[in-house]
Amino acid sequence: MWGISPLDQLMCRIIFKQARYEGLNTPPGLTASLVYPSTFGALNWGGVSVDPRHKVMIVNSTRMATHVKMIPRAKADELGVRRLPEFATDLEVGNPILPMENTPYALEKTFWLTKLGLPCISPPYGFISAVDLNSGKLLWSKRFGTARGNGPAGVDFPFAIPIGTPNHGGPLITGSGLVFIGATPDARFHAYDIRTGKLVWQVDLPGGGNALPITYTVGGKQYVAIMAGGSVVIGAKTSTKLVAFALP
DSSP, X not given: OOOSSHHHHHHHHHHHHHSBOOSTTOOOOSSOEEESSOTTXXXXXXXXXXXXXXXXXXXXXXXXXXXXXXXXXXXXXXXXXXXXXTTOOTTTTTOOEEOOTTSSEEEEEEEOBOTXXXXXXXXXXXXXXXXXXXXXXXXXXXXXXXXXXXXXXXXXXXXXXXXXXXXXXXXXXXXXXXXXXXXXTTOEEEEEETTXXXXXXEEEOSSOOOSOOEEEEETTEEEEXXXXXXXXXXXXXXXXXXXXXXXX
């Protein structure tokens, strides 16, 4: 259990004792249970990126837990649980209960957080890693994402401390061995050296780069672009900007 105050730690312990946790793949039920990795995923829809020449896979991952409970359909109907608006997430509409229509149950689902909105498990919460696909060995792994823009009770933290954060988006590998990725809630776009994991470049985006980057050429000049739309789920700033980069 983790928290920035003894009260936080106590509340997390109470929730843990009241919930079921049977290890990986604990099934949901009518009593509350903990899911770890979370329903948000350890790896999310951003997937992985593979360098076919050097047989290296780059993967960003999230280390969080979810508190879940199934609600019988009759009870869900009493609570007025209805289908979410199209393209909306449960967090965007402020309701942690997912309707799961045409099934016998709805699902109450929240991140396992303290009262101040911080995770009940200790950091780091996010990683970026490289795997040798020939041997399956981990080549390098490092914390991914900083505390900037995050903080307890919704207060923005101004310092870019590399704590490793939940991340939402995926990587892109270029032929020169650079890994481009946004994904973090601090709204930064990063470039790593695939061989060492060294951060060689980063830039602030107008919103979270919670998408997959692309690369393309026009007139012989190479560009890297990313949609900086942000993510409500991990608290990344939203925008409507598409941003492209190139060397001078």
